[in-house]
Amino acid sequence: MIELENVSKNFKDKQVIKQVSLEIQNGKITTIVGENGAGKSTIIGLICGYYFLTSGKITGKQVSVMPDADNMPINMTGHNFLSFMCDLKGASMQQALELSAELGIEQALNKKIKTYSFGMKKKLSFIQAYVGESYDAYIFDEPTSGVDVPSAYTMMALIRKLKSSNQAVLLTSHNMDELERVGDYFYILKAGSIARQGTLKEVTELGLANRRYMIDVSVDMKEQLKHFMESAGIKIVSENESYIEIEIMNHMDISEIMKPLLNADITINGFWEERSHLANVAF
Template identity: 35%
Template structure:
């Protein structure tokens, strides 16, 4: 796949504060990369560098093989960007602002624009100063999605939207992915990232602490198991690889190190298994592991 975003050893300092330490990751065509981390982790700084808004101190930052600072004008012709807090011209209507954005970009589909206005249930005739945060967000999303770009950068795009509108956004992202577009998605809604992302990059205190597909990262947290047996389940308590054992009669819930799954299953079958449920770790589990540490 074509490498659309390439970051290697990215560094940025604000005075004495080191905002980014050797940040490296890539986004390919037809790929959704979830970019997550706690507030102040460096997500927005990274995105501003990608957009050519601020200059990096060191490292490589390219989009479409072009330098994001020196060739930002050419890059911007092929990207769409939605920030998490949208400011609009209060005396213009939502429809007028969307049309202005499309003209500034130099293209866009009127048919897609009209379809998205209906899907997101936006009243385009109302002035922007009357809009709620969610409606301001809809204006930016409609404008961005109406343009046929090669890269879409979303920084907390569903901030202020209700769950129904979040679902519509997710459907639109899945369409873009099928069309071979590259998408960088920064979001605090971990279920949204888990549903959409092919790869996850977790940043904390300006450093990338984990990156890879969800399946590649799941080994970092333990699977939760609930099991019911005919014989006394307490015999499982001391089996290697079992943690946080909690028993109620013949049923127990515990977490397991998947390296010892075979041994745990063999021990369980000797007790006569009546019920077995295994829940793999979620992205939230993985995120909280780094957040709490």
């Protein structure tokens, strides 16, 4: 677990991180979301001790990090680099080799890193960050940028494994779908400050007084469904060919509508709560 309390950072006279407080808890994937220049990498740099704090406090500093920047020893082979990192971290080379196979770079390990593609270097960097135990947190700064889709999925599955073994993980990415799939807790960073934080459900709430649900209904049953809702006093806020959107008061339990609806013999194909997407609230 790592905790930041009121952390600020100035570069010369420019304050780029402003009173940021956040927690990277064990057994959770914590994410920082924000546009280019919002301050994500600077926060990671502060946690890792690359930069001095201007003010505030950070508790827990044993981190294993996959940095965003490409700063690998390009004249080493991938194998030598991993072996060096495993020695340094007291980690298992066997695990590093297994991860190399999972990410499809095992054939390239005998070659020098300078011959690697961008994505291959990212994979190598991911592996060196992943191996080893007993860290306060594992930090992955944009691990999947420039990585092919299957490998990005593999990386996310591996990160989930860290979470399952009760490790603390901090993840940044510009891929909102990816973050929505794996993130447990979100910090939305805007110009160096936390603008919003919470679970996906919390940060993407529409902020309306009432909740809205979309119902996908077969076309021939739509009128019947509308009639059902109107008789139950439920407001229909929009509709199209095969969907209706209803609004219910926040204090109302949706099962009060669902139970009688299931008994009403109306074929429902789908039912979900309308929420904003992470991208809508983050930018």
